[in-house]
Amino acid sequence: MTSLRVNGRVHEIDAPGGTRLLDVLREQCGLLGTREGCGAGECGACQVLLDGRPVASCDLPWAAVGSSAVTTVEGLGATPEGAAMRRAFVAEQAAQCGFCSSGLLVAATALLMRDPRPGDAHVRQALDGHLCRCGVHNRMLRAVQRAAADLAR
Amino acid sequence: MSRRSSHLERQPRPAQWLAWSADGGVRVRTGKVEIGQGLHDALARIVADELDLDPSQVQVAAASTVSGPDEGVTSGSLSIQEAGAALRWVAAAVREAAREPAAERFGVPADALRFEAARWCSADGRKASIAELLPAAWYHRPLDAVPPRGMGQRRRWVGQALPRPRVIALAEGQARFIHDLRWPEQLEGRVLHPPRIGDRLGALELEAVRAMPGVRSVWRDGDLLGVLADDGVAADAASRRLASIASYQAGPPPPTTEPSLRMIDERVAEAAGPTVQASAGPIGAPTWTGTEVPTSTPTATATSCASASATMHPARATALRTLRAVYTKPWIAHASLAPSCALACWSGDRLQVWTHSQGIFNLRRDLALAFGLAVEAVEVQHVEGAGCYGHNGADDVAFDAAWLARQAGGRPVRVVWSRADEMTRAPLGPAMRVELEADLDADGLVCAWRHDVHSPGHSSRPGRSATPALLGSWQTAEPQARPAAIDVASAQGGGAERNAVPGYALPAWRVRAHRVDEGRRRSSALRALGALANVFAAESFVDELARLTGRDPLRWRLDHLAHDPRARAVLQAVADDGGWPPPRGAEGFGTGLAWARYKGTGAWCAVRAEVHAGATLQVRRLVVAADLGTVVDPDGAANQLEGGAIQATSWALLETVGFDDDRVTSDRWSAYPVLRFSQVPTVLVHLIPSSEPSVGAGEAPLGPTAAAIANALHDALGVRVRDLPLTPERIVAAMPG
Numbered sequence: 070m071t072s073l074r075v076n077g078r079v080h081e082i083d084a085p086g087g088t089r090l091l092d093v094l095r096e097q098c099g100l101l102g103t104r105e106g107c108g109a110g111e112c113g114a115c116q117v118l119l120d121g122r123p124v125a126s127c128d129l130p131w132a133a134v135g136s137s138a139v140t141t142v143e144g145l146g147a148t149p150e151g152a153a154m155r156r157a158f159v160a161e162q163a164a165q166c167g168f169c170s171s172g173l174l175v176a177a178t179a180l181l182m183r184d185p186r187p188g189d190a191h192v193r194q195a196l197d198g199h200l201c202r203c204g205v206h207n208r209m210l211r212a213v214q215r216a217a218a219d220l221a222r
Numbered sequence: 223m224s225r226r227s228s229h230l231e232r233q234p235r236p237a238q239w240l241a242w243s244a245d246g247g248v249r250v251r252t253g254k255v256e257i258g259q260g261l262h263d264a265l266a267r268i269v270a271d272e273l274d275l276d277p278s279q280v281q282v283a284a285a286s287t288v289s290g291p292d293e294g295v296t297s298g299s300l301s302i303q304e305a306g307a308a309l310r311w312v313a314a315a316v317r318e319a320a321r322e323p324a325a326e327r328f329g330v331p332a333d334a335l336r337f338e339a340a341r342w343c344s345a346d347g348r349k350a351s352i353a354e355l356l357p358a359a360w361y362h363r364p365l366d367a368v369p370p371r372g373m374g375q376r377r378r379w380v381g382q383a384l385p386r387p388r389v390i391a392l393a394e395g396q397a398r399f400i401h402d403l404r405w406p407e408q409l410e411g412r413v414l415h416p417p418r419i420g421d422r423l424g425a426l427e428l429e430a431v432r433a434m435p436g437v438r439s440v441w442r443d444g445d446l447l448g449v450l451a452d453d454g455v456a457a458d459a460a461s462r463r464l465a466s467i468a469s470y471q472a473g474p475p476p477p478t479t480e481p482s483l484r485m486i487d488e489r490v491a492e493a494a495g496p497t498v499q500a501s502a503g504p505i506g507a508p509t510w511t512g513t514e515v516p517t518s519t520p521t522a523t524a525t526s527c528a529s530a531s532a533t534m535h536p537a538r539a540t541a542l543r544t545l546r547a548v549y550t551k552p553w554i555a556h557a558s559l560a561p562s563c564a565l566a567c568w569s570g571d572r573l574q575v576w577t578h579s580q581g582i583f584n585l586r587r588d589l590a591l592a593f594g595l596a597v598e599a600v601e602v603q604h605v606e607g608a609g610c611y612g613h614n615g616a617d618d619v620a621f622d623a624a625w626l627a628r629q630a631g632g633r634p635v636r637v638v639w640s641r642a643d644e645m646t647r648a649p650l651g652p653a654m655r656v657e658l659e660a661d662l663d664a665d666g667l668v669c670a671w672r673h674d675v676h677s678p679g680h681s682s683r684p685g686r687s688a689t690p691a692l693l694g695s696w697q698t699a700e701p702q703a704r705p706a707a708i709d710v711a712s713a714q715g716g717g718a719e720r721n722a723v724p725g726y727a728l729p730a731w732r733v734r735a736h737r738v739d740e741g742r743r744r745s746s747a748l749r750a751l752g753a754l755a756n757v758f759a760a761e762s763f764v765d766e767l768a769r770l771t772g773r774d775p776l777r778w779r780l781d782h783l784a785h786d787p788r789a790r791a792v793l794q795a796v797a798d799d800g801g802w803p804p805p806r807g808a809e810g811f812g813t814g815l816a817w818a819r820y821k822g823t824g825a826w827c828a829v830r831a832e833v834h835a836g837a838t839l840q841v842r843r844l845v846v847a848a849d850l851g852t853v854v855d856p857d858g859a860a861n862q863l864e865g866g867a868i869q870a871t872s873w874a875l876l877e878t879v880g881f882d883d884d885r886v887t888s889d890r891w892s893a894y895p896v897l898r899f900s901q902v903p904t905v906l907v908h909l910i911p912s913s914e915p916s917v918g919a920g921e922a923p924l925g926p927t928a929a930a931i932a933n934a935l936h937d938a939l940g941v942r943v944r945d946l947p948l949t950p951e952r953i954v955a956a957m958p959g
Contacts, residue, residue, distance in 0.1 A: 084455075092455050101402040102395025106559050106608075107641040111891040114559060142395030155393040159385055162857055165865055166258025166609030167392040168399065168559045196899040200891060202559045203258055203609040204868030205861065206902040 073134060075100065076144025086132030091115045093131040094141060102142040102171045106200070113199030116172035117141050123179040142171035149220060150181040157216035158209075165203035173199050177213045186217050226367055227307045229253070233291040234364035239312040240269075241361075242353040246340065247279035250313075253293025254305040255285045255580060257610040259862060259920060261301050263386045264854040267379040268306050272313035273340045273352070277379055278387075285604040287586045295581035295683060297612070297747060298715050299824055299918025302854060306916060314370035320355040327355070383857035400578050400605040401563050405634040408565070409438060410454045412461035413622040413637055414447040415647050415693055417885045419704065419742045420473040423447065431463050440464070441629055444699035448626045450635065461640070545767060546659045549759035551946040553879040554651040554748060555894055560608030561644045562615035566623035567634040573600045573624055578607025579616040584685025588617070589624055592695040592702065611869070613683045613746035615639055615648035621692035645894060646886035647693060650879055651748025652678040652707070652740060654718065656759035666771030668782075671731040673722045673760065678740035679707030680717030680751040693744075707745040709737060709752075715821045721753035721925060724760065725789060725819050726782035742884040749869065750924035753820060757925025758874075758932065758946060761816035765933045766942060775933065776802050776815065786819070788826045788849045788910070793817050795847035795908045796830035804937070810835045814933025820922040825850050826910075827922035829867065831903075831930035835938040839948055841871050841903040841931055849910040851917050860907040862919040867905050870927035872897035876947055 073080050073093065080098045094100045094117070103126055106114030110125035117126045118140035145151030154177050157163075164170050173196060180187055180195040187195070192213045201209070226234075233239070241249050250269055256262045266280040273280075283290065293305055317337060324342035325332040327350055336343045341351045391397035416423060423445040431449065432440045436456025441448040447464050451457035565576040573595060579585045582602040590597045607616065619639050627635035639647070654677040661670040684691040687705030696704045709717030716722075719735035735752075768778035776797050783789045796815055804813035812835065817828035830845040846863045853859045876895050880887040888894035928946060936942050941956040 088455055096453060096455075100395070101398065104399070104401065104560065106561075107891055109641065109890060111641075112559065146394070158393045159389050162385060162389055162861060164258075164386075164389050164392050165260070165861060166559070166606070167388065167397055168258075168608035170392045170397075171395055174393065174395075193899040193902075199899065200559060200896060202557060202611070202869070202896065204865030206868060206897075206899055207864060207905055208861070210899070 073098070073131060073139060074136070075139040076141060077138075077147060082131065084131065087130045089127055090117070090129045090131040090134060090139070091126040094126060094139070100141050100143055104168055104171055106168065111200075112169070113172040113176065114169050116175045116199070118175055118179055121179060121182055123176050140175070142174055145174060145178050148178065148182065150185075150216070151178040153216040153219045154178045154181060154212070157212040157219060160215060161208045161212040163205050163208035163212040165205055169199060169201045173201070173209055177209070177216070180213065181216060181220065185220055187213065189214075226311060226365075227304055229291060229293050229304055230308045230311055230365070235362055236312050236316055236365060237361035238291050239309060240316060243281070246351065246353075247281060248273060248275065248340070249281045249283060250309055251283050251285075251290040252305045252309065253285050253291045253583065254301040255296045255578075255582065255604045256606055257296065257578070257580065258606070258608070259301075260386050260855070260858045261296075261305070263384075263388075264302060264858060265306060265309055267382075267384070267854055268310045269313045270379045271376045272310060272317055272373070274338055274376065274378070275340055277384070284606075285582055287582050287600070287602045292583045295584060295685075297580055299820065299921040302916045302918055306854065310374060311370065312365070314373035315365050316352055316356070318370040318372070319360060320352040323355040324350050380852065380854050381856070383855055386858070398606075399560065400565070400576060400607050401560060401638060403565055403576060403605060403636065405565065405567070408634045408636055409450045409452070409630050410457040411451075411623060411626040411635045411637040412449050412457045413626060413694065414461065414464055414468060415643070415697060416445050416470050417646065418472070419696070419744065421445065421470040422473040424469040424471060426467050426469070431460050431467075434460050434463065439629060441626070443625070444701060445470075445697040446625070446694055448622070448629075450626060450630055454638075542662060542664050544659055544661050545763075545770065546657070547763055547766060547944060549656045549658070549755065549762060549944040551654050551755040551758065551873075552877075553653045553743065553881070554873055554877050555645055555879050555888065556611055556614040556648055556650070556748060557894060557896060558608045558610060558614050558644060561639040561641055562619040562648065563607065563636065563638040564616070564620040564623040565634055565636045566620070566627040567632070568624075568627050568630075569632055571595060571599055575600065575602045575620050575624060576605050577602060577616055577620045578605060578610065579620060580610060580613070581617075581683060581685060584683060585617050585620055588684035588690035588692055588695075589621065592621060592690040592692055593624065593628075612651065612748040613649050613681070615644055617684050617691070618648065618693040621690070621694045625694055625698075641891070642889040645889045649682060649744040649746035650886075651751075651754075652680065652743070652745035654752065654755035656755050658759055658763045660763070660767055662767075662771065666773070668767070669729050671724055671728045673724070673731070673733045673756070674736065675718050675722050675734070675752060675756060676736045676738060677718035677752060677755070678743075678745035679709045679737055680720075680745065680747050681710055682707040682744065682746040707740050709735065715823075716752065717747075718752040719756070720751045720821055721756040721818055722760075723822055725786065725817075725822065726764075726779070727785050728782065743881070749866070750820075750921040753818065753921070753925045754870070754873065754928060755946075757816065757818040758928040759944075761818070761926065761929030762932050762942070762944065765814065765816075765936065774803065779817065789817060789819060791910050792826045792828035792847040792849055795910065796828045796845045799845045799847075799906060799908065800830060800832065800843075804832075810938055812934045812936070812938025814930045814935070814937050816926040816929035816933060818922075818925050820917075824917045825919060825922035827863070827926050829923055829926040829930040831927065831934040833931060833934040833938055835935055835953065838950055839875060839931075839935060839953060840901070841875065841934075844871070844903050844905045844927065844930070845908070846905060846923050846927075847908040847910065848919060848922055849912055850919050850922075851912050851914040853909055853912075854916065856909055859909060859919045863907050863923050864905045866920055866923040867927045868897060868902055870924040871903060871931065873924075874928040874931045874946055874948055875901070878947060
């Protein structure tokens with residue numbers, strides 16, 4: 070296993086298979102938008118998509134990714150859901166420090182791909198594994214609904 | 223605003239604040255740091271208004287000890303007040319200084335000129351930019367103490383809600399944090415600190431760790447351990463191995479000068495009027511010797527005490543009874559979303575540090591103390607980290623990076639803490655105990671009010687003591703003494719006593735702050751400091767008082783605020799949003815409100831909480847009303863208020879640092895739950911329109927939110943819980959047998 074498909078591009082990887090996907094993305098692929106908050110899959114800051122499914126990249130060996138396509142926050146704009154989510158995120162100013170934002174954007178995009186018109190409870194459930202200490206939760210909830218409405222137009 | 227801010231007094235030369243760019247824009251410097259609160263965008267707007275520029279033409283440089291002004295610590299909701307006022311003054315002064323030279327150049331009266339896009343213009347269309355009108359030497363002369371003409375009158379950008387450019391970068395994954403800094407030749411470092419202050423590291427064999435792949439070197443210095451490695455993966459692996467072989471023993475008492483649990487000092491503030499000398503009873507040291515937070519007895523509700531009142535209050539024979547209650551809050555963690563991080567590089571005896579500290583000049587001073595350097599030999603540059611709510615591990619990890627970088631042969635070293643370090647080694651917001659008493663007359667009116675607060679000091683920040691306030695510097699083979707946590711002067715906002723002085727018109731009151739030693743725990747500044755416990759206590763007590771004397775809690779407050787129309791306005795705003803008295807909901811639903819003027823000198827803020835008390839206490843809706851004076855960006859201010867309200871909800875419902883013999887046991891998120899998306903209330907914000915001077919927003923809602931939730935819980939179930947957090951166990955325990 071020497072390569073990894075990230076955001077539509079194939080990266081040649083020089084790291085033992087047990088290296089965390091997070092470290093490979095940041096140090097080998099130069100994609101610094103994926104962030105480490107806890108290293109234990111408890112905060113959601115490092116979340117990425119594997120074939121559209123959200124996973125924590127901090128406790129996943131990169132070799133386990135196999136041929137799956139990885140999407141990081143940098144690559145979200147390639148899908149209508151991700152692009153809508155980005156616009157909505159800016160429109161709602163859904164950040165303060167923004168350290169949690171990458172993971173939230175990834176999770177919200179994955180939700181919209183599964184369910185284009187999620188109800189409030191569904192959005193909260195989808196984002197519940199993501200911690201935010203600055204308290205932008207309501208803005209993020211509004212951003213998801215704004216993106217969903219945008220997609221429905 | 224007719225006086226110069228103290229920051230401008232100390233640094234009165236325009237060159238310290240502002241310079242023109244070749245493209246006609248302006249570069250400004252500030253000593254206040256960006257910590258996700260949007261401060262630098264707000265400062266750009268203020269300058270843009272004075273110079274009639276687009277905010278995108280105003281670049282605010284990251285704070286630096288090399289080139290920027292010293293504006294102390296970015297704390298206390300003071301940045302717009304202090305840094306904003308300084309930059310507004312400087313920008314207006316620059317504009318007005320160029321007016322006369324422009325008039326001369328054009329040969330027209332100064333009053334006939336028009337100002338547009340940083341240029342003075344004559345009626346016949348001639349234009350000259352400030353940059354060409356003022357000689358370079360002008361910027362190095364101190365500014366006049368007289369306010370510049372027209373300062374603060376241009377309002378194109380101030381008051382507008384504009385998107386922050388940083389949020390666009392975040393959306394695209396392109397925003398950078400200190401964790402993302404990479405220098406050529408950089409090494410990765412990790413540092414292990416003993417689990418408790420004063421613990422001693424036992425003997426250990428380091429050779430096996432030194433032999434690990436990617437490890438450059440392993441260092442021991444007293445009770446500190448450090449590893450330098452080629453990359454983060456190798457550094458983490460070595461750090462884990464070190465942790466598994468390190469053993470620690472309890473050492474002698476920590477080398478602060480104060481014995482544990484002794485009252486260190488006492489501050490008393492009293493209102494003019496009838497003096498209340500005698501206290502209601504002996505008030506000893508607080509009883510938090512054990513691992514638990516001091517808890518009040520739920521049955522210690524207000525008591526009638528007619529016989530005691532005469533001696534307690536000889537000046538007022540009308541006092542018939544005394545109500546007394548005790549409130550507490552536990553130790554609370556900063557629990558920043560990112561672990562602390564710093565980079566350091568030595569070249570000879572010069573040290574460069576990159577940090578997310580809130581006080582770069584103070585950090586520079588303490589680093590110089592710790593390493594025996596002249597202050598000028600240390601350069602500290604601010605880089606954005608994760609959201610910061612007080613004195614967290616940022617300064618400590620800067621010491622760690624500098625300490626390890628000394629062994630790196632001139633290469634830059636990046637040190638990042640682990641999640642466990644962040645939760646267990648960083649300073650904490652201390653536990654507090656608040657004792658309140660009110661003497662009531664025959665009509666149930668308060669004739670005297672007493673507020674006693676017991677707490678460790680709320681600041682052990684760098685820059686204030688004879689020895690460095692940096693964790694690692696106390697743990698080397700030549701340890702420096704650890705400075706005790708103190709409270710800054712009451713006039714500067716105080717610490718434990720913050721917001722203890724009642725905002726109500728009361729015939730007599732007395733406030734006493736009893737500072738106790740923090741022992742082996744690390745106590746320092748966390749958002750709102752003592753205001754959380756003091757407002758939680760006082761505003762809960764007011765509710766109790768009002769209900770016990772048959773008065774509506776809102777009415778009671780308004781009746782005691784005749785002198786403060788801005789306080790009445792915020793209370794009325796939250797009362798009106800949803801109606802007051804609140805419509806009676808189904809069983810388990812309740813509504814409460816509370817307010818405070820932050821520090822007695824800052825923002826007026828009232829909060830309405832609507833809760834449902836079922837198996838757990840759920841906060842469904844918060845309404846926040848604030849009077850912040852002039853608001854630079856209403857959406858930015860709302861974001862700060864919402865964030866504060868949500869953080870306070872998390873504190874009120876969930877947060878408690880766990881200890882085992884003073885070792886922090888809540889070392890991960892699962893052991894230190896914070897409020898999640900499924901638990902977050904809707905938050906509505908009302909800003910009271912005002913053109914008064916700006917006051918900060920970020921800390922104002924914390925105390926009122928906690929109190930409003932407790933009052934809503936009482937409204938829902940009729941039980942009064944006086945200890946934070948308001949857990950299901952405490953709610954059940956407070957229910958009548």
